[in-house]
Amino acid sequence: MTTAELRGLTVHVDTGRWSETVLDSVHLEVPAGRITALLGESGCGKSMLAAALAGSLPAVAHSTGDVRLHGAVGLVPQFGVTAFAAHRSVGAQLRERQRPRHGMRVEDACAAALYPTELLELYPQQHSGGQIQRAALAAALLPGPDLLIVDEPSASLDMGTAYRVWAALRAYADTGAAVLTITHDVLLLTETGVADRIAIMREGRIIAIGTPAEIRALEDPYVRGFFQQIGQ
Secondary structure: OEEEEEEEEEEEEEOOOOEEEEEEEEEEEEEOOOEEEEEEOOOOOHHHHHHHHHOOOOOOEEEEEEEEEOOOEEEEOOOHHHHOOOOOOHHHHHHHHOEOOEOOOHHHHHHHHOOOHHHOOOOHHHOOHHHHHHHHHHHHHOOOOOEEEEEOOOOOOOHHHHHHHHHHHHHHHOOOOEEEEEOOOHHHHHHHOOOOEEEEEEOOEEEEEEOHHHHHOOOOHHHHHHHHOOOO
16 A cells, blocks of 8 residues: 655745755655655755655745645654754653554653653753654654654664664554655665665656665666665
8 A cells, every 4th residue: 555655746946046946756655564765865855855745845845746645644854853842841742742542652652763761851952963863753653653754764873773763663664654764874774674665866856766676786877876885
């Protein structure tokens, strides 16, 4: 089953000072029970694609094409601190997002996200980058989303914790949810082997998609460049 699908999605941004087509006729399916990893150079449109799926395009963005969703969406932004208000504790903000009859309890979401509950009463700015990133993951998991989008899950994490976070995402996908990850960490993505599908993005377009083995076998020099840097 496809939980999310983009069909011919084009997003044009016009700030009044500059304008640019950020996404250009993007087609992408994100199936349930699978992890789809999105790779691409910085600025190629990956985070804008995530915003389109999450229904959070900026006001200066204008889109055409279709965004089809089946169920709720949870988004972990590239910088986890932006998921929280600065003047209240992380715990208070997580607890207010908890829905007793739906989704997870705060404690369960924290456990799934590897976020230490002893930090709950701290303010966002009192966390390290890795800690607040895991808090943002807990926030996204609270409603039990059918589609979980995680922008740079390995950012600001030591290697051991990064492995555990990727394993947690695998476990969540195995519950039947669709997971879309945006990452630059090709080495860790390859070593963990958790991704079922890899999509390569370039200049606002998806230029390749397939299983990890299929993507690594492609002769396209741009695609091969992602894996040559790690000796694959």
